[in-house]
Amino acid sequence: MSEAYHSLASKHREIVLIHSTAAILDWDQETNLPRKALNYRAEQLSYLSGRIHQLSTNEEYLDTLEAAEDIGAVDTTQRANLREWRHQFNRSKKLSKGLVERDSKTCSLAKSAWIEARKKSDFSIFAPHFSALLELAKEKSQRWGYEDEAYDALLDNYERGAHTKDIVQVFGEYEPALAELARAAVEKSNISPARDLEGHFPISAQKVLNQEIAESIGFDFDSGRIDTTTHPFCTTLGPHDIRLTTRYDEADFTASLFGVMHEMGHGLYEQGLRASDFGLPSGTAASLGIHESQSLLWEAHVGRSPSFWKHWFPRAQELFPQLLDWSLEEFLQTINRAKYSFIRVDADEVTYDLHIMLRFDIERRLLNNELKVADIPAAWNERFEQLFGMNPPSDAQGCLQDIHWAMGGLGYFPTYTLGNLNASQLFHAATQKEEIQKAFNEANFTPLLDWMKLHIHTHGSVYLPQELMLQASGEKTNANYHLEHLKLRYT
């Protein structure tokens, strides 16, 4: 290892120490922070961000980076780390301090405005703020540069190396097939309605079930925990400190369970990264689309499967006696019913991606100056009617429902659908191995996890997402396997 590379890696380990420290403060803010402590916590976090920015953009950093590049990499891992560090540095440097500050301030105002707008279901409150954020997004994409269209530059924030045109192509094939499949699935669910859960599901019993399942699948509680928050998430506070959160509904134990299965999928990925490379690109997840593939794999492919419940339903019946007169088939029908909904986060597996493609389309038209901010509600509702056959009763249940735009997160949404497609594609590739499929049928998911560790987790960001998909599954991301999976399960 060259001295310059070594010194550059040390700088990054320092940055990662600060970054993971900030993650602890964030986690604590979500789970524990007393009300009046918010302001000082914001000061602490802003100080840490400032240090990270300073350490990762100063002259000394650039000198070390250039020296390491001049000598070059000795192996694949070094090459990947140098590639990602250069990429991050260039992107940071292209934004002026003024732009970053304006961006942060605009986001903060937009978030407050969005909360009020959603509450009052009045898009006009949010519109001027979103216009300002859109202008900033355009300015950033110009500074960062792009190949085909401005959206490329934003997409790269969340999905390294992705091109809008590729997503347009994949989504273009996926959407009509999915829309048709969703119609059939919803109709099927309507014809023979599923039984509803009844009675009280004590939180303490839900916690027992969630913990037993997470442990049996392989989440390491010596390197992680599960806590309670309003909005579930997974965060990494250190190489052996991966924390999931969930929320409990005492009328429906599956809400917290599927929440845990989802976040645990993220957590297993984080626990499967190389601890020795913690925080270096080679020890960091490849992209949001890959990350989401892991959460959906455990939530949907495992957690909603007959094999899983053949094993776990008797345990659920022990903990929740009101399930004793349910058959396994009834229960599977209940957790796998298809239904059109206005709200993305309430959507089932089969209708979910329709919500995403609607958003992707609107974002792209905004960036390409084909749609004005003021016209979003009309465009949303029109498209929604086409896809779902119903009209959102209000903007709160339409274009104002998600926080992403209020945080300037243009380019984020498509990674959810990439996650769905990747999950099915990787699941298919893994279960081509007979012993994995056989174990899966017996509710033994260890071989499946081992396959993911070997083909996805351990590589970190050494390969770009599409290289990784190609290596692991033999194909770039496409919709075939996911459509196949949905067809099998829902129609």
Place this chain on the structure above:
Amino acid sequence: MSEAYHSLASKHREIVLIHSTAAILDWDQETNLPRKALNYRAEQLSYLSGRIHQLSTNEEYLDTLEAAEDIGAVDTTQRANLREWRHQFNRSKKLSKGLVERDSKTCSLAKSAWIEARKKSDFSIFAPHFSALLELAKEKSQRWGYEDEAYDALLDNYERGAHTKDIVQVFGEYEPALAELARAAVEKSNISPARDLEGHFPISAQKVLNQEIAESIGFDFDSGRIDTTTHPFCTTLGPHDIRLTTRYDEADFTASLFGVMHEMGHGLYEQGLRASDFGLPSGTAASLGIHESQSLLWEAHVGRSPSFWKHWFPRAQELFPQLLDWSLEEFLQTINRAKYSFIRVDADEVTYDLHIMLRFDIERRLLNNELKVADIPAAWNERFEQLFGMNPPSDAQGCLQDIHWAMGGLGYFPTYTLGNLNASQLFHAATQKEEIQKAFNEANFTPLLDWMKLHIHTHGSVYLPQELMLQASGEKTNANYHLEHLKLRYT
């Protein structure tokens, strides 16, 4: 405010931001940290300490300090802050980097050795480590300098401006009187034994009672919380983020309650400091002896008083029905019984300080080369026999019981007794005011808290501890009021 002073204060606010960030990591380590995450957490904490050390000892810091000193202070607060900053700087600078590193390493080894030694009750395992720590303590005291004896320099770590000779004098008068009083109190408790608590005290009900009491006394839960840890403590994560911890015994609800009352006393002090001066000396507690006076005030003077229980015992009976056939007098006798014990942390109010004076005496003889480390067990047991009339059955229940020495904390112990004396002295001074005494008798403790805020909390470290005691109570710390209090309650 001079520009130099302003710039110095800014530097300290930055240091305090890092310091309070480290406190969050520490708190999280005690309450939440997964087992395997310990090593990385230690790296994060060590990085933050390094930054604090660097920022508070570099050339730029010294230049700013000198510039601010040259211009001088414009008021009492500035004068105090400059005094304390200079004092801290000088003490830091007098220790070489090598010495600090040796100290930290020796402590870390000593702590492991102490754990093993206590487990096996074998002092010889701990002795060589403690000898090394003692040599380091001597070296530090030489470097720091002192007036009369080496112990002065160590004491100053915990009790600013205290002199060993003053403590020797106060303890010298206190000890024989206390020893006699303890004998009488223990005899009295033996003659008419108190009733024992019986039955099961559910943790959830204990939490309700603790919370109601802490709220009613004035602990602000919008600026703090109570959590569960093995070893109770109070820590400050920000000006409005004061966190207490306690532990629960399902056979004795008073254990968690008095734990909460004690830590809440610390917490009320922290909540009473000037938030605008957070982390500056003027916004920081004056000393451990003053801090402990606040915790003991609420635990002992309030929490074990008849006035308090006249109000709260009925509520305790509601929550714990097995208390319904108890009289208030029986209960008061139970929580205020005197009993000799081998273990300091199990000691009652009346015998507690005997444990401390024994330790102080041994520490001082070690520093003055009048006692060898190898002779500690014999010296301990001899002195213990004199004070308590019984012989520790093992070193685990004798000289190996406390962690303080294993952490290099020579000079810490006397602050516990200063706390006891200060608590009684301040309680006496406050209740000289008729309206405070009257409210107290009616279990209204707000006027007492207000008095403490005004006379103690709000001053931070503007005055040295003994100046503060003189101002607040009219006298320097002495044993008269505490002896009076114990006599009244126990004989």
